[in-house]
Amino acid sequence: MAFFRRYATSAFVLCGICVLVGCSKPAPEATPAPAAPPYHPVASIREVMNSVIDPNVDVVWNAVKTDIDHGKQIEHAPTNEEEWAAVRHSALTVMEGANLLMMPGRAVAPPGAGSLSPGIELAPDQVRALIDKSPSGWNQFARSLQDSVQPALAAIDKKDPQALFEAGDKIDEVCESCHQVFWYPAPAAGTSASAR
Amino acid sequence: MKRNIFLVLLAVGALCSVQSTYAHHAFAAEYDPMKPVTLNGIITRMEWANPHGWIYMDTKEPSGAVKHWMIETAAPSQLSRHGLKKADFTDGMTAVVKGYQGKTDPGLANGRTLVLKDGRSFYIGSVGGPNDGAEPQ
Numbered sequence: 001m002a003f004f005r006r007y008a009t010s011a012f013v014l015c016g017i018c019v020l021v022g023c024s025k026p027a028p029e030a031t032p033a034p035a036a037p038p039y040h041p042v043a044s045i046r047e048v049m050n051s052v053i054d055p056n057v058d059v060v061w062n063a064v065k066t067d068i069d070h071g072k073q074i075e076h077a078p079t080n081e082e083e084w085a086a087v088r089h090s091a092l093t094v095m096e097g098a099n100l101l102m103m104p105g106r107a108v109a110p111p112g113a114g115s116l117s118p119g120i121e122l123a124p125d126q127v128r129a130l131i132d133k134s135p136s137g138w139n140q141f142a143r144s145l146q147d148s149v150q151p152a153l154a155a156i157d158k159k160d161p162q163a164l165f166e167a168g169d170k171i172d173e174v175c176e177s178c179h180q181v182f183w184y185p186a187p188a189a190g191t192s193a194s195a196r
Numbered sequence: 197m198k199r200n201i202f203l204v205l206l207a208v209g210a211l212c213s214v215q216s217t218y219a220h221h222a223f224a225a226e227y228d229p230m231k232p233v234t235l236n237g238i239i240t241r242m243e244w245a246n247p248h249g250w251i252y253m254d255t256k257e258p259s260g261a262v263k264h265w266m267i268e269t270a271a272p273s274q275l276s277r278h279g280l281k282k283a284d285f286t287d288g289m290t291a292v293v294k295g296y297q298g299k300t301d302p303g304l305a306n307g308r309t310l311v312l313k314d315g316r317s318f319y320i321g322s323v324g325g326p327n328d329g330a331e332p333q
Contacts, residue, residue, distance in 0.1 A: 054220060065245035071287030117225035165246065169273040172247035175220065184222035 041106040046113065046124070048106070052097040053145075057171060059090035060152055064165040077161035087164075088156045091149050094171075098146035102139045121184045130182050141178035148174040227306040229326045231297040235265055235305065242285040244272050248322065251307060253293060267293055267307040269320040278332065280310070280318045289313065296326065 043051065063083075067074040078084040100106070108131070109124035122130070131138045148171045155163035180186065223229075237255035249269035254262050269275060292311040298304030308321040308330040319332045 061246040065243060066282055068242040068244060068282060068285040070240060071285060071289070073282055117222065120222050120224045166273070168246035169271045172271060175247070179220070179222070184225070 037105070039103060041100075041103055043100075044107040044109045044113075044124075045101060045127075046109040048097060048100050052100065053094055056090035056093040056097065057149075057175075059087060060094065060149070060164075060171065061168045063087040064161045064168070075161075077164075078159070084156060084159055088153065091153045091156055095146045095149045095153070098142045101142040101145075104135075117184075122182075127182055138182065141174070141181070144174045145171070145178070223306065223322065223325055226298060226304070227296040228299050229296055229328075232328075233295055233297045233305055235267070235293045235295070237265070237290065239285060239289050239291050242282075244275075244282050247271055249275060249320075251293065251310070251320075253291070263303065265293075265303055265305055266301075267295060267305045268322070269307050269310075270322050275318070275320060278319045279316075280320070284312065284316075293320075294330065295321075 062076075064077045067076060078087055107124075108127045113124060115121050115123040115126075149167075152164055152167035152171065155161075155167055235253055235255050237253045239251055239253050241250075241252035243250040243252075249272055251265075251267040251269060253265040253267060255265060257263050290313050293305070293307050294309045294311075295305045295307040298306075306322065306325065308319070308325065308328065309317060310320045311317045319330065321330060325331075
């Protein structure tokens with residue numbers, strides 16, 4: 001028993017030291033500088049809008065419509081796998097295009113470009129200032145655009161023309177909401193309706 | 197494979213060919229709030245489409261010549277909410293459209309109200325258009 005008491009105390013202290021050493025944090029390493037992102041934006045936001053978003057959302061919008069010609073209703077909707085695939089391609093392109101809009105470091109417009117409608121639509125530097133003032137707001141609108149196309153994508157996958165048509169209206173609402181904040185806000189535009 | 201690619205391109209081309217050629221812009225970039233127009237004529241065609249509908253109307257000029265108008269309307273869902281139906285657009289129908297003329301295209305207009313021959317009146321303006329009293333109260 002005395003033998004046990006004699007060595008138990010030493011063993012207990014030794015275990016305690018091991019536990020403390022084992023649980024202590026390693027020496028902190030110097031925080032590495034954030035690496036440059038691997039991507040490289042090439043097109044400006046205006047170019048992404050004109051080359052990626054707009055032409056493809058037009059395909060989604062125009063996929064289902066009614067042309068009433070001299071009172072005769074002519075329904076337009078994708079009629080085969082290839083046509084549905086083409087609309088799906090465009091819907092996906094818009095959704096992924098929204099990611100392009102959120103990438104930091106993208107210019108608003110090509111160098112030297114100005115407002116397309118001075119006094120009505122903001123100049124690129126004014127748009128830049130608004131984005132820089134509220135990057136989270138900008139990203140939220142881009143995400144909303146992405147989310148607004150989701151019902152359209154679901155409708156396409158179900159080959160449901162009516163649902164696709166109804167989804168189109170919601171996409172436009174998101175477009176307008178963002179444009180009225182970042183592109184032609186009411187004070188600058190005087191009026192704020194869209195025109196296509 | 198080549199045939200499939202060709203068919204997809206053909207389908208995309210067909211869809212693109214019927215699209216409106218107007219890019220997305222602010223109202224005041226395309227239309228002149230200082231140029232209100234009242235168009236009395238025959239509606240020949242209506243595109244019940246997103247994001248905006250389009251009414252095609254023929255009016256008669258004082259000279260007797262026919263002028264073709266392309267009139268933007270709100271989205272179909274909004275037209276429906278205001279009571280307008282696709283079936284309201286009949287062959288040879290006459291109507292009166294009030295709106296604003298295009299800035300650069302004299303045959304372009306943004307519609308605010310549509311009055312049919314039977315007297316029914318509909319608000320057809322885009323959301324957020326000029327505050328001219330045409331908005332439904």
